[in-house]
Amino acid sequence: MSAPTTAGPVTAGPPKRETEVLIVGGGIMGLAIAYHLALRGVSDVVVLERGYLAAGASGRNGGGIRMQWSTEINVLLMLESVELCKRFAGELGVNVWLRQGGYLFLAQSEGERARMEKNVALQNRHGVPTRMLLPEEARGIVPELDVSSLAAACYNPRDGILFPWPFLWGYANQAAKRGVELHTFTEVTAIEPSPAGFLVQTSKGPVRAQRVLNCAGAWSPEVARLVGVELPDRPHRHEILSTEPLKPFLGPMVSVLSSGLYFSQSMRGEVVTGITVPDLDDGSVKLGSRLRFLTTLAKELVRVMPRLAGVKVLRQWAGPYDVSPDGSPIVGEVATVPGFYLACGFTGHGFMMAPVVGKYYGEWLAGGPRHPFFDRWRLGRFAEGKLESEEMIIG
Amino acid sequence: MPRTPDCALEFEGESVSAVAGEPVAVSLFAAGVKVLSRSIKYHRPRSFFCLAGHCGACLMRIDGQPNIKACRTLASEGMKVERQNAFPSGGLDVLAAADFFFPKGMDHHTMFTAPRAVNTLMQKVVRQLGGLGRLPDPSPEPQELPAGERLRVDVAVVGAGPAGLAAAIACAAPGRRVVVFDEGDRAGGSLLSHPAHGVAAADRLAAEARAAGVAIRCRASAIAWYPEDEGGLLAVAEQPEGGGLPRLVRVTAARYVYATGGYDVNALFEDNDRPGIFAARAVGTMLIRHGVLAGARPVVLGDGPYAAALCEALAAAGCKVMPIDGVRERVVAARGRAWVSGVDVQSDGKTGPVTRKIACDAVAVATLPAPASELARQHGAEVAFRPEGGGFAVLTDGNGATRTPGVHACGDVCGFRGVLAARLHGSEVGRAIARAFARPGEGA
Amino acid sequence: MAGKVIVCRCEDVTQSDLDHAVALGYSHLEEAKRYTGLGTGPCQGKECMVACALYLALAAGRPPSEVRPFTSRPPVAAIALGTLAGPDDPGEGGG
Missing domain, CATH: 3.10.20.440 (2Fe-2S iron-sulphur cluster binding domain, sarcosine oxidase, alpha subunit, N-terminal domain)
Incomplete structure (x- = not known):
C-alpha cells in the first residue's frame, strides 16, 4: 500500500541529499523563516519536524498576541507582528481568525500598578494605545469581573488572540509552493560539522547542508548539543485548558499579573486559560497534565470571574515553554560553530513573535539587512553578562 | 412498563x-x-x-x-x-x-481569506455564530463551592456494569475496602439497556455487591488518572443527590479496575445524525427502563446478539420492526429532516447495487460499542485496534492485568464481548485480584 | 438536498471533510483532528474517534493494524470549574 500524493505541504519520501539551508523544527518559527527565505529566492531549504505538524508548542499555545511589553524592542517588534498577522489570511491564504479584543492586565498591588504605569508610558511613546484603567472601568470591559481586589488595570484594544495552527498550515503551504521541502515524522540524530557545512543524519537518511538553523523550541538545547554547544535555555511545562463552548461574552484576553492567570474566549466559544504552576525544571520536556494545575487555575479563575463556577472544563493539555535566563530570545549565528544558527529561548512568546522574527531572519539570511535584535539577543550576552531582561512574561 | x-x-x-x-x-x-x-x-x-x-x-x-x-x-x-x-x-x-450552502462540508480555513475587509467581516460573523450555550445565570448570592474529599481504598473499580460489579464481588472480603464508581444514576451499566436483563437484573447484581461489602457510588464520574499528583490519584466528580455542583473526590487505591465498557457509535451513512436515529442501547433503555417506545415502525440496524434481542423486545411491545443486518443490506441514507422518516437500504443485486426505500419513524443503530479506554490509557495501559472488539481494546493478561502494576481492566473495555461474557470476565479478574491480596506481602 | 455523512457529531465534521484533510496530507488522526476539529467538541471523541481513525487509515492507504487513538486528554467527562475550585478536604475517609 502506498500513500496517495497530496496537494498539501508535506513532502513524501526521504529528504533530498543536499540543501543550502536545513531547519530543525517544523514549528511556527522554522516554517516562518523557511517561508521568508523562499519569498526572497532562497528556496533550497529543508525543514525537518520530528512529530506531526503542530506537535510542539506551536500547536499547544493559547494564541495570544500583544504589544504590551516592558522593553522597547519587544514593543516595536510586536507592533509589526500584529500588522503581519492582520495581513496573514490575505497573503498566505489561510484564516488565522485574529480578533483584536484587547489585552486587559489586572494589578492587585501598588507595586504592580507602578510597574504597569511605567510600561504603559513606554508603550504610549511608541504609539501603542494602552491606557490605565480604574477597577470600575475594567468592569466596563468585562462585566463579570470581580474587581474588589484590584488596584488598577491596563488595556490595549489592539492586542488580540488568534488561532495558532493555521499559521503553520499557511507558512508550510506557501513555503512548499516555492520549493521548500517539509518532512514530518523525521528526526535529526546527528549533526557533524564539515568543511562545506554540515552532514545531518536523520531518521530518513543523511542531508548535507551549508547552514543549519536550530528552531526546535524546548528541544533546542538537545539539538545544539549535537554540535557540542550548550545553550542556557531550559524547557518548562506550561499547562492550559479549554472549556465547553459558550456564546461570545468575553472581549479581551484578561491576565492577572500576580498569579500569571490568563483567560480569553476563542472563536469557537471556548474559554482558553492557563496559569503559572511551579514545576521541577530538570531539563526534560514534560507534557503530562496535572490535577494541581486544574485546581490552582479554577480557584483563581472563579475568584476573578465567579460567574464561571458552573462552566465546565472539556480538555487540558500542556506545552513546553523554551525559557531563556533573562526572558529574551537567543538568536543569530553561534560564534564557535559558523553556519549554525539559533532561533530559540522565546520563553512562551515565540508564537506571537514568529511572524516578525521569521521575516527579519529570512531577510538577513537571504543577504538583506541584519535587524538589531540579532545583536541584542545573541548567545554571547550570557557569558558577557549583558542580559536583556523582559518582565512581561505570562504563565 | x-x-x-x-x-x-x-x-x-x-x-x-x-x-x-x-x-x-x-x-x-x-x-x-x-x-x-x-x-x-x-x-x-x-x-x-x-x-x-x-x-x-x-x-x-x-x-x-x-x-x-x-x-x-x-x-x-x-x-x-x-x-x-x-x-x-x-x-x-x-x-x-x-x-444548504455547504452541502458536503466546508474548509473554513481557506474561505474568505481575502480581501481584508471581507476577511474581517467574516471573523466578526463567525465569532457571533460560535459557541453553544450562553453563560450560566448569575447566582443570587455568593455560591458555596463543594468541599473535596480524599478516599483511600483497597480496590477502586470504575464502572458498575456487569464486569465492574462482578469484579468487585469477586475480590470483596471482610475488612477489604472495595468501591465502585459509576457515572449513571443507577448501578447496572449495560444490564440496564438489555431487554434480556434490565433493571431487575441490575438491582440483583448491585444488591449482591453491597451484601459482599462493596460500596457503590453512583453519579460519580471518574474524570482522569493523574500520575504526578500526590504519587498518582484517580479524580472523581461526584454529583450530590440533591443537585448542585459535583464535588471532587481524590481516590487512591492498592488496585484499580477499569470496567468502563464501551461508547455507542453511529454508523456512517448520509444524514446519519437525523433526530430519531438512536443508538440501539438508547432504544433499549427507553423501552425497558422508562416505558417509552422509540417508534411504532423502527429500523434496527446491526447483526449482533444485541440487535436480535432488541428486535424481539420491540416486536413484543407491539412495534413493526424492520431489521437491517448492515452486512447483506446496508443503510446508505436517511430521509426526513426534523425527524427520520425513512432509510435507503442498499444490497448487492445480480447486476449491481440495488436500493430500496423503507419508511420508518426511528432507527436503532446496533454497531459494536467502542471500548472506553481513556482512563486505562491515562493509567499506562496499552491498547490495540481490534475491529471485532469495537475499537481500541485495552490489552491485558489472562488475569486482566495491564502492563502497569496494580492496574486491571475487564469487560467490554477489553474489546466488546456482551453482558454475560463481560460479567464472567469481571469475576475472573476479581478472583485474580483476591488471590493477589492473599499472597504474603501484597495488599493494601 | 444536503446529504452529509457526519463523522463527528459535536463539531459537524463530514466524511468529505476527512477526504479533504487526507488530500492535503493531514491523514494522521492527530493532524486531521487539528485540521477538521474532529473529536474536539463536547464528547471529546467518544463517539467518533474509532470511525475517524479507521476511515483516515483506509483513505491514506495505511493498514488498520497501525491505527492509534489520539492522546487521551483529561478530563474524560466535563467537570465544572466550581468543583475544582472548592476547598480541599485535608482528611481521609475510608470506603
Whole structure:
C-alpha cells in the first residue's frame, strides 16, 4: 500500500541529499523563516519536524498576541507582528481568525500598578494605545469581573488572540509552493560539522547542508548539543485548558499579573486559560497534565470571574515553554560553530513573535539587512553578562 | 412498563409532563419534542443519540446552566429547560441555511481569506455564530463551592456494569475496602439497556455487591488518572443527590479496575445524525427502563446478539420492526429532516447495487460499542485496534492485568464481548485480584 | 438536498471533510483532528474517534493494524470549574 500524493505541504519520501539551508523544527518559527527565505529566492531549504505538524508548542499555545511589553524592542517588534498577522489570511491564504479584543492586565498591588504605569508610558511613546484603567472601568470591559481586589488595570484594544495552527498550515503551504521541502515524522540524530557545512543524519537518511538553523523550541538545547554547544535555555511545562463552548461574552484576553492567570474566549466559544504552576525544571520536556494545575487555575479563575463556577472544563493539555535566563530570545549565528544558527529561548512568546522574527531572519539570511535584535539577543550576552531582561512574561 | 407522568417541566415557556426521576431527554421525546438542540456549525436539528451521557447531542440549558446533558439530568417539577444555539428558536432555526450552502462540508480555513475587509467581516460573523450555550445565570448570592474529599481504598473499580460489579464481588472480603464508581444514576451499566436483563437484573447484581461489602457510588464520574499528583490519584466528580455542583473526590487505591465498557457509535451513512436515529442501547433503555417506545415502525440496524434481542423486545411491545443486518443490506441514507422518516437500504443485486426505500419513524443503530479506554490509557495501559472488539481494546493478561502494576481492566473495555461474557470476565479478574491480596506481602 | 455523512457529531465534521484533510496530507488522526476539529467538541471523541481513525487509515492507504487513538486528554467527562475550585478536604475517609 502506498500513500496517495497530496496537494498539501508535506513532502513524501526521504529528504533530498543536499540543501543550502536545513531547519530543525517544523514549528511556527522554522516554517516562518523557511517561508521568508523562499519569498526572497532562497528556496533550497529543508525543514525537518520530528512529530506531526503542530506537535510542539506551536500547536499547544493559547494564541495570544500583544504589544504590551516592558522593553522597547519587544514593543516595536510586536507592533509589526500584529500588522503581519492582520495581513496573514490575505497573503498566505489561510484564516488565522485574529480578533483584536484587547489585552486587559489586572494589578492587585501598588507595586504592580507602578510597574504597569511605567510600561504603559513606554508603550504610549511608541504609539501603542494602552491606557490605565480604574477597577470600575475594567468592569466596563468585562462585566463579570470581580474587581474588589484590584488596584488598577491596563488595556490595549489592539492586542488580540488568534488561532495558532493555521499559521503553520499557511507558512508550510506557501513555503512548499516555492520549493521548500517539509518532512514530518523525521528526526535529526546527528549533526557533524564539515568543511562545506554540515552532514545531518536523520531518521530518513543523511542531508548535507551549508547552514543549519536550530528552531526546535524546548528541544533546542538537545539539538545544539549535537554540535557540542550548550545553550542556557531550559524547557518548562506550561499547562492550559479549554472549556465547553459558550456564546461570545468575553472581549479581551484578561491576565492577572500576580498569579500569571490568563483567560480569553476563542472563536469557537471556548474559554482558553492557563496559569503559572511551579514545576521541577530538570531539563526534560514534560507534557503530562496535572490535577494541581486544574485546581490552582479554577480557584483563581472563579475568584476573578465567579460567574464561571458552573462552566465546565472539556480538555487540558500542556506545552513546553523554551525559557531563556533573562526572558529574551537567543538568536543569530553561534560564534564557535559558523553556519549554525539559533532561533530559540522565546520563553512562551515565540508564537506571537514568529511572524516578525521569521521575516527579519529570512531577510538577513537571504543577504538583506541584519535587524538589531540579532545583536541584542545573541548567545554571547550570557557569558558577557549583558542580559536583556523582559518582565512581561505570562504563565 | 406503563409510564405515568407525575410532574411538569417548563420547556421554553410551555408545560411538558414528565415522570419525576426519568431523564429530561426522555420526557421531552415522550411529549413529542423532536428537536433538542442545533448542531454547532450547520445548525442541523439534533435529538439525543446515546442516552448514556457520552455523545454530546442533547446539550440544553437547564435551570439557567448551559450545555447540560438532557440525558443525564433527571426530570423534576418546575425544571426549566431550553434549547440553545438557534435563532429565532430551536424548532425553526434560520441559521440552518448554512447546512444548504455547504452541502458536503466546508474548509473554513481557506474561505474568505481575502480581501481584508471581507476577511474581517467574516471573523466578526463567525465569532457571533460560535459557541453553544450562553453563560450560566448569575447566582443570587455568593455560591458555596463543594468541599473535596480524599478516599483511600483497597480496590477502586470504575464502572458498575456487569464486569465492574462482578469484579468487585469477586475480590470483596471482610475488612477489604472495595468501591465502585459509576457515572449513571443507577448501578447496572449495560444490564440496564438489555431487554434480556434490565433493571431487575441490575438491582440483583448491585444488591449482591453491597451484601459482599462493596460500596457503590453512583453519579460519580471518574474524570482522569493523574500520575504526578500526590504519587498518582484517580479524580472523581461526584454529583450530590440533591443537585448542585459535583464535588471532587481524590481516590487512591492498592488496585484499580477499569470496567468502563464501551461508547455507542453511529454508523456512517448520509444524514446519519437525523433526530430519531438512536443508538440501539438508547432504544433499549427507553423501552425497558422508562416505558417509552422509540417508534411504532423502527429500523434496527446491526447483526449482533444485541440487535436480535432488541428486535424481539420491540416486536413484543407491539412495534413493526424492520431489521437491517448492515452486512447483506446496508443503510446508505436517511430521509426526513426534523425527524427520520425513512432509510435507503442498499444490497448487492445480480447486476449491481440495488436500493430500496423503507419508511420508518426511528432507527436503532446496533454497531459494536467502542471500548472506553481513556482512563486505562491515562493509567499506562496499552491498547490495540481490534475491529471485532469495537475499537481500541485495552490489552491485558489472562488475569486482566495491564502492563502497569496494580492496574486491571475487564469487560467490554477489553474489546466488546456482551453482558454475560463481560460479567464472567469481571469475576475472573476479581478472583485474580483476591488471590493477589492473599499472597504474603501484597495488599493494601 | 444536503446529504452529509457526519463523522463527528459535536463539531459537524463530514466524511468529505476527512477526504479533504487526507488530500492535503493531514491523514494522521492527530493532524486531521487539528485540521477538521474532529473529536474536539463536547464528547471529546467518544463517539467518533474509532470511525475517524479507521476511515483516515483506509483513505491514506495505511493498514488498520497501525491505527492509534489520539492522546487521551483529561478530563474524560466535563467537570465544572466550581468543583475544582472548592476547598480541599485535608482528611481521609475510608470506603
